[in-house]
Amino acid sequence: MSKFRFRLLFALISLIITVLVGLGLLLGQIFNSFYINTYKDRMEKEASLIALLLSEKKLGDENIDSLMLEASNTLNSRLTIIDNSGNLLFEGGEGRFHHEELISRVLNEHMEETDGFQIILDEDRLFYYGLPFYENGEKQGFVLLNSPVDSLKKVNQQIWSLLVASLGLSLVIILLLGVRITSQYTRPIESATTVAMELAKGNYKARTYEDHLDETGMLSQSINILARNLQDMTRAQEMQQDRLQTLIENMGSGLILIDGRGYVNLVNRAYKELFDINSDDFLYKLYYDAFSHEEIIGLIEDIFMTEVNVRKQLLLPLKIERRHFEVYGAPIIGHNDEWKGIVLVFHDITELIRLEQMRKDFVANVSHELKTPITSIKGFSETLLDGAMDDKQTLEYFLSIILKESDRLQSLIQDLLDLSKVEQQGFKINIADCDLKEILYDVYTILNSKAEEKEVNLSIDIRDGIVPVRGDVHRLKQIFINLISNALTYTPKGGRVHITALNQEEHAIVTVSDTGIGMDEEELPRIFERFYRIDKARSRNSGGTGLGLAIVKHLVEAHKGHIKVNSIVGEGTTFTITLNKDEKFD
Known part of the structure; x- marks a missing residue:
């Protein structure tokens, strides 16, 4: 904004200097012309006076020379009188005289003059005023008055000095007043411009001063009102945006927004987690390039063609599993029936199914x-x-x-x-300090007879002196009785069931491994379901109900623990249980 002030001051100074210079030249020329004209009038009157004296008295009178000398001294001019033939009749007074050049000019250029005339000699810039004088009506010669031009030069210099001084002082005063006035009027504009630039950058907290009640003050007031309105609107928009963003990102269903040209514009966190995708590889792509499932692409195309809401249940393969989704798609229609795009909502109903x-x-x-x-x-x-x-x-x-x-x-x-x-919502276990080693040995004692009856080698290996955990003693026994009983049931004669316990810093890990019939990898996710049997005929003959592993899973989760299983068909199965332990256990 300082450039604007500089340009304004530069334009103002240029205009003022131009006006003052023009005014000075005009006044100087007027003053100089006035003085020269006055000087000429004076010389003309003095020459007329001398010519009048000469017409009354003849040259050669005894007192005429003294009278002419006294007149030239009184007029402070050099007086020269010549006849019609160019002969010098009288010369007196101060100053220099150039006889030959002056007389030659008079005879050649002004011989026929009846009125006054002026002659300026280039040498020393001498100024002469000539006037013919008469005697008895006949022209007898010329009266020439010479006045030094130094007075003219001096007066001219004084005029220009006075003009330069007065106009220079006027320029300084005008400049000071101009700087002050321009600063007074440009400062609010500069402040308003600065605030407007900050508003354009998004800084809606910027404000300007409101010092005046004129147009600049109204401008500052309007800028401040605009800034406050923008700040309020931005705050409301940010609040709405945060609410909408929070809602979209934290809703339990996947959300996809596709614009009217078919490009994916929005993907929420739930969808990215469900389909395990990276938003950088998904956003701003055409829907048929972004989606890998033909069912979803077909649903989107149906909405584009029919422009009606669509609700479908889709079974989609995701990695190694197949999940059920209820997909709701709807067209987005703006004002004046303007087509905006499509919104898709994916509800994961796999668990419900x-x-x-x-x-x-x-x-x-x-x-x-x-x-x-x-x-x-x-x-x-x-x-x-x-x-x-x-x-x-x-x-x-x-x-x-x-x-x-x-x-x-x-x-x-x-x-x-x-x-x-x-499985009840309010099921609780009696948490207490337990020794896992003692629990496992009790279970070993209970089931050892069953192992001997089946001729299966049941062994236990706990090298630590004590394995402290936090849990319910009776429920922990129920967990390990079920696991070891299943291992003995599915291990053929001559097989082996081995129990280990490992004491770690924060957890205790128990493994129950056998050399039984094993399980296929596809069956592992289902073994904790109720009534699920791998070998249904053998399981029923063994007296099993098919509920043991389901009970085990719920009890482990009630202890905030984890259970996992590894199995190979024909080689055996290993169950691994991780339980939390109490570090303060004595």
Whole structure:
């Protein structure tokens, strides 16, 4: 903004100097012309006076020379009188005289003059005024007055000095006043311009001073009002933007925004996490280049062509699993039916589908599991009532089968009650300081007889003196009894089941490994489902209910622990459980 002030001052100074110089030249010329004219008038009157004296008295009178000398001294001029032939009749007074050149000029140029005339000799710039004089009506000669031009030069210099001094002083005064006035009027403009530039950069906190009540003050006031309005609008917009951004990024469903040309403009965090994508490789690409699933591309094309809302359930492969999505797509129509784009919302309903399927499987499995022992009990009871009870050996055999099926039914019901209990929302365990080593040895003692009966080598290896954890002793025993019992069940004769416990700084890790039949990799994610069996015939014959690993998983999670499994078909299975430990345990 200082450039504006400089340009304004430069223009003002240039204009003022031009006006003052022009005015000085004009005044100087006027003063000089006035003085020269006055000087000429004086010389003319003096020459007329001398000519009048000469017309009254003749040259040669005894007192005429003294009179002419006295007149020249009184007039402070050199007086020269010549006749018509150029002869010098009189000369007196101060100053220099050039006879030949002066007389030659008079005779050649002014001989016929009847009025006054002037002669300027180049040498020394001498100024002569000539006037013919008459006697009895006849021209007798010329009266020539010579006045030094030094007075003219001096007066001219004084005039120009006075003009330069007065105009220079005027210039200084005008400049001071101009600087002050321009500063007074340009400072608010500079301040307003600076604030406007800050507003253009996005700094809506900038303000300018409001010192005047004139137009510049109104400008400053308007700029400040604009800045406050912009600040309020920006604050409201930022608040709305933050709310919208928070809503979009933290909603549980995936969100995609596609503009009217088909380019992906927005992808929220939920979608990136669901599909494991990088936004840099996804944003600002055409939808058919961004999406890899033909089902999604077809849905988008349907919305583009029909411009109506679409809701579909899609089963999409993601890495090694297939997930169910309910996709809702809607066109974005602006004012005046302007096409803006498409919004897609992806709801992951895989868990809902899985839970619904689990509910159906649970009902079917429970019905099937209960039907088998009840059918057996009913069948053998009817057989006994039909007369088989009279045969003691048959009676004992049928009763033993009924007892076995009753025990199986009781075990199934008990497992269902335990699973229902641990799956309840408010299920709690009794946390206390425990020694995991002591728990594992107790379980080893309980199941060692079963291992010997199956001729399976059951071993335990705990090298640390104590393995402290935080947990429920009874529930921990239930976890390891289920795991080790399953290992013994699926390990053939001559096999081996090995238990280890490792004491780490923050966790205790227990592994239960066997050399049993193993499992396929595809089956591992499902082994913790209720009633899921790998070898269904063998599992049912072994007396298992199919609920043990589901109970184990819930109990481990209740202890804030983790369980994982590794298995190879024909080589065996290893379960690894990680439990939190108390560092202050004594």
